[in-house]
Amino acid sequence: MTTSYEKLAQQAIDLAKKAGATDAICHVSRSKSTEIKAENGEQKTYEGPSEHGIALTVFKGKKLASVEGVDLSVEGLTRLADRAVAMAEYTAENPYAGLSESSQWAKPVDLGKVDSKPLMDASALKALAGQMSVRASAVKGVTKGTCYASTSYGESVTANSNGLLVSGEGTYTSLTASALVGAGDDTFMAYWGDAQRHAEDLEPWEFIVDEAVRRSLSMLGAAPIKNPREMPVFFDEKMSTVLLRQFMSGISGDAVFNKSTFLKDALSTEVFNPNITITDDPLVVRGLGSRYCDSQGVAMQKRELVTQGVLNEWLLTIGSGKKLGLPSNGFASGTSNLTLSNGFMTRDDLLNVEEGFLVTGLMGTGANIMTGDYSCGAQGFLIKDGKIDRPIKGVTIAGHLSDMYKQLTQADDLKMRGATNAPTCYVGPMKVSAA
Amino acid sequence: MSVTNDFLDRFGVNAAAATNLVADSLKGADDGELFCEEIWDEAVSRSSQPKPGSTELDVQTNSSYSEDGGFGLRRVVDGNYGYQFATDFSTCAVKEAGSNLNAVFGVSPHTLFPAPQVSAQSFYGSANPLTEMSYEDKFALLEQVDNYARSQDSRVRRVTVALIGSMSKVLIVRPDGFMCEDIRPLVQLRISVQIEENGRTEAGSSALGGRTTYADIIADVHWKHHVGVALSAANSMLKAVPCPSGEMPVVLGPGWAGVLLHEAIGHPLEGDANAEKTSNFHNKMGQMVAAKGVTIVDSGMDQNARGALNFDDEGTATEKTTLIEDGRLVGLMHDRISARKLGTVSTGSGRRENFRFPVLPRMRNTYLENGQMTPADIISQTPNGIYITDFSGGSVQSATGQFVFNAKFAFLIENGKLTKSLKGATLMGDPYKALMHMDMIGNNLEYDAGVGMCGKQGQSLPVNLGQPTLRLMGGVAVGGTA
Numbered sequence: 001m002t003t004s005y006e007k008l009a010q011q012a013i014d015l016a017k018k019a020g021a022t023d024a025i026c027h028v029s030r031s032k033s034t035e036i037k038a039e040n041g042e043q044k045t046y047e048g049p050s051e052h053g054i055a056l057t058v059f060k061g062k063k064l065a066s067v068e069g070v071d072l073s074v075e076g077l078t079r080l081a082d083r084a085v086a087m088a089e090y091t092a093e094n095p096y097a098g099l100s101e102s103s104q105w106a107k108p109v110d111l112g113k114v115d116s117k118p119l120m121d122a123s124a125l126k127a128l129a130g131q132m133s134v135r136a137s138a139v140k141g142v143t144k145g146t147c148y149a150s151t152s153y154g155e156s157v158t159a160n161s162n163g164l165l166v167s168g169e170g171t172y173t174s175l176t177a178s179a180l181v182g183a184g185d186d187t188f189m190a191y192w193g194d195a196q197r198h199a200e201d202l203e204p205w206e207f208i209v210d211e212a213v214r215r216s217l218s219m220l221g222a223a224p225i226k227n228p229r230e231m232p233v234f235f236d237e238k239m240s241t242v243l244l245r246q247f248m249s250g251i252s253g254d255a256v257f258n259k260s261t262f263l264k265d266a267l268s269t270e271v272f273n274p275n276i277t278i279t280d281d282p283l284v285v286r287g288l289g290s291r292y293c294d295s296q297g298v299a300m301q302k303r304e305l306v307t308q309g310v311l312n313e314w315l316l317t318i319g320s321g322k323k324l325g326l327p328s329n330g331f332a333s334g335t336s337n338l339t340l341s342n343g344f345m346t347r348d349d350l351l352n353v354e355e356g357f358l359v360t361g362l363m364g365t366g367a368n369i370m371t372g373d374y375s376c377g378a379q380g381f382l383i384k385d386g387k388i389d390r391p392i393k394g395v396t397i398a399g400h401l402s403d404m405y406k407q408l409t410q411a412d413d414l415k416m417r418g419a420t421n422a423p424t425c426y427v428g429p430m431k432v433s434a435a
Numbered sequence: 436m437s438v439t440n441d442f443l444d445r446f447g448v449n450a451a452a453a454t455n456l457v458a459d460s461l462k463g464a465d466d467g468e469l470f471c472e473e474i475w476d477e478a479v480s481r482s483s484q485p486k487p488g489s490t491e492l493d494v495q496t497n498s499s500y501s502e503d504g505g506f507g508l509r510r511v512v513d514g515n516y517g518y519q520f521a522t523d524f525s526t527c528a529v530k531e532a533g534s535n536l537n538a539v540f541g542v543s544p545h546t547l548f549p550a551p552q553v554s555a556q557s558f559y560g561s562a563n564p565l566t567e568m569s570y571e572d573k574f575a576l577l578e579q580v581d582n583y584a585r586s587q588d589s590r591v592r593r594v595t596v597a598l599i600g601s602m603s604k605v606l607i608v609r610p611d612g613f614m615c616e617d618i619r620p621l622v623q624l625r626i627s628v629q630i631e632e633n634g635r636t637e638a639g640s641s642a643l644g645g646r647t648t649y650a651d652i653i654a655d656v657h658w659k660h661h662v663g664v665a666l667s668a669a670n671s672m673l674k675a676v677p678c679p680s681g682e683m684p685v686v687l688g689p690g691w692a693g694v695l696l697h698e699a700i701g702h703p704l705e706g707d708a709n710a711e712k713t714s715n716f717h718n719k720m721g722q723m724v725a726a727k728g729v730t731i732v733d734s735g736m737d738q739n740a741r742g743a744l745n746f747d748d749e750g751t752a753t754e755k756t757t758l759i760e761d762g763r764l765v766g767l768m769h770d771r772i773s774a775r776k777l778g779t780v781s782t783g784s785g786r787r788e789n790f791r792f793p794v795l796p797r798m799r800n801t802y803l804e805n806g807q808m809t810p811a812d813i814i815s816q817t818p819n820g821i822y823i824t825d826f827s828g829g830s831v832q833s834a835t836g837q838f839v840f841n842a843k844f845a846f847l848i849e850n851g852k853l854t855k856s857l858k859g860a861t862l863m864g865d866p867y868k869a870l871m872h873m874d875m876i877g878n879n880l881e882y883d884a885g886v887g888m889c890g891k892q893g894q895s896l897p898v899n900l901g902q903p904t905l906r907l908m909g910g911v912a913v914g915g916t917a
Binding site: 047067084366 | 631713
């Protein structure tokens with residue numbers, strides 16, 4: 001199949017050139033998935049999408065335009081290519097856009113993206129999701145256990161008119177559980193899930209269910225705190241990854257060029273304390289974010305984005321790199337397997353404060369990357385004398401991202417699960433307000 | 436029933452054969468349909484900012500176009516469903532989807548649920564915006580908007596303007612011979628500006644659009660107004676001071692601030708959340724759930740509105756659904772599945788993002804009806820509090836309905852007057868308490884200008900919303916950094 005997609009991609013580039021393009025880059029992809037949702041043992045939904053598509057960007061000198069389509073016939077490709085070339089005529093010259101060249105390309109590496117064992121079919125997924133939801137709903141206090149089991153297979157080809165030809169395929173299996181607990185105002189629903197390239201790498205389904213149930217039940221009886229006050233705030237592993245992702249959007253080359261990030265002058269400066277190192281490693285075998293090149297064909301490699309607190313580089317594509325006078329460092333598809341380094345303190349030691357707030361859930365879009373202002377709805381646990389005292393909901397935490405980064409201190413509980421990983425973190429004293 | 440042959444030709448069948456294909460593929464189901472769709476999208480945009488160390492502008496333009504299409508086959512069995520789609524128009528693919536769905540979902544104990552009435556409504560034209568304007572004219576318009584924004588304020592650093600248009604053509608075929616066809620245009624002009632002063636940068640944005648042609652939105656009187664809105668938002672942010680915290684009266688401005696009602700009241704009044712009893716409103720039908728004077732409506736019938744539909748994605752004619760009337764809960768928004776579960780009929784609220792997605796009960800144009808007060812009286816009768824006219828985003832916890840919204844544009848109210856502009860204001864509360872504490876409603880109902888996108892279970896849809904100025908005298912708390 002891949003070979004035919006390679007031919008299609010090259011054909012689209014040839015058609016674009018025939019229509020008058022000087023250069024072109026093309027992605028062709030297809031995917032097929034199966035997903036089952038079960039609730040309290042009953043199968044609720046089945047979804048089985050199957051799709052393919054093509055995306056083509058053509059250059060006419062320094063002018064360019066992009067088109068997408070689903071008609072992979074010769075007529076369909078010709079129509080798209082002709083349209084793209086005609087559109088490019090009217091755009092302004094873009095001195096920053098361009099294609100990757102052979103010196104930037106990567107040698108293919110087998111990153112173990114394909115599960116060699118057959119993927120679970122609809123009936124196996126149905127049985128598994130059903131079993132998971134039964135386990136969840138059997139727990140006292142759980143009014144509804146909702147579980148999803150899914151698999152998918154996808155393949156894609158990227159080609160450009162400099163001769164780039166990259167093809168890849170991959171599989172996913174994922175399991176998700178949620179448990180609804182409580183009644184009236186005291187109701188919670190927490191999730192837990194795992195997604196892996198290889199089904200055998202998944203956390204046991206029993207663990208996934210139990211973790212969702214545990215997280216939901218632990219929030220019962222949550223209430224806001226009475227008086228707004230400043231207190232030490234901690235983010236659990238999941239929330240620390242949210243903070244890490246927000247940091248990534250603040251160091252994107254385009255954001256820096258557009259001055260739409262408060263970190264625009266932060267390169268080579270100490271953004272975090274010296275205990276913090278942030279690494280992106282695209283070459284982890286079976287890693288969820290693994291890839292040896294980005295969507296522009298530029299080779300990716302392991303990079304320390306932050307070393308001992310100092311920001312080393314922006315996340316660049318060919319275009320944003322040229323804007324800043326730098327070569328692409330392979331982030332056209334974003335980060336791959338991103339990790340905030342482990343700390344030196346146990347989680348218990350880190351949380352050993354007289355009074356603090358451990359955040360396990362954030363709400364709202366309160367992180368303003370342009371200004372660094374931070375104000376989010378939060379829930380989690382009040383900590384008293386280093387121990388979890390009671391669950392908290394309905395509060396907001398507010399501060400500035402630059403202070404949070406500076407004060408960020410990690411525990412030593414880093415676990416590698418998804419594509420972005422971080423340990424439990426202290427993010428400094430923040431204003432905690434009640435609703 | 437007659438439809439044009441465009442889709443049928445793609446499948447190579449006539450109307451009778453199409454009905455047979457769907458009847459065979461959904462044999463044993465109690466509801467479902469074949470949903471065929473073709474979508475054409477285009478966007479042109481322009482952004483400009485000074486070249487580093489120069490006053491000369493660096494202008495970048497983008498032009499994109501996409502064609503998309505395929506079918507989705509839905510098999511409903513006793514309130515549950517299977518859904519399979521393909522980017523394809525072939526009878527083979529439909530048959531294959533049918534047999535896969537049958538294997539997973541089997542035969543319903545019920546007979547086929549009766550088809551909806553075919554709608555003869557028409558709330559928008561069928562002209563294709565994508566063939567309306569030349570690329571020269573589109574880029575000339577973007578440049579004109581850019582220049583105008585710069586002429587209004589010399590501190591403008593970056594301007595981004597985008598003109599976006601799409602057209603979707605849908606055909607619904609049911610097993611019982613029901614067929615209907617619709618053409619749905621959608622256009623939008625988006626404007627955002629960045630102002631820089633003393634090293635501080637702030638942004639503001641605005642947009643307008645609807646189910647109409649470009650001609651309706653590109654008149655300079657429209658976009659000049661929206662440039663002004665974007666500039667004043669950025670300007671106000673430049674002067675903004677940290678927001679105070681605590682429980683205080685909150686006045687919401689007209690129009691887009693209605694997104695709070697949309698999220699916190701609209702979603703819990705969707706049929707599925709009530710059929711599944713995950714909404715706190717599920718056992719409150721007929722009861723007072725809001726202060727007297729509060730009437731909230733969801734309508735799919737507003738001419739040229741983003742949320743308007745001639746019929747929904749199950750073929751049911753849209754309607755104007757009253758949700759809360761003078762404080763009392765009187766209605767919910769239903770698709771066919773949630774309506775059956777609650778023993779009622781669909782309100783024409785079954786929508787999907789496109790053929791890739793199954794139907795869910797969704798909002799169309801959700802708004803709070805006018806009250807009696809003037810907006811000026813509401814502010815002047817509020818000794819202290821905050822006034823919010825725009826939110827940058829928010830979220831609602833589905834289990835409890837508790838909401839958190841981040842204000843984009845907020846002011847302090849001191850002694851009945853608007854004073855400083857505020858930054859970092861977060862509004863948090865409980866929708867049930869907030870509704871009960873809505874003690875003043877203005878007489879100035881405004882709809883948003885055509886910007887709303889609503890997300891639910893991974894599906895994103897164009898909607899409208901609106902409200903007059905209103906006051907919440909409790910049930911919400913403000914979280915700020917001051």
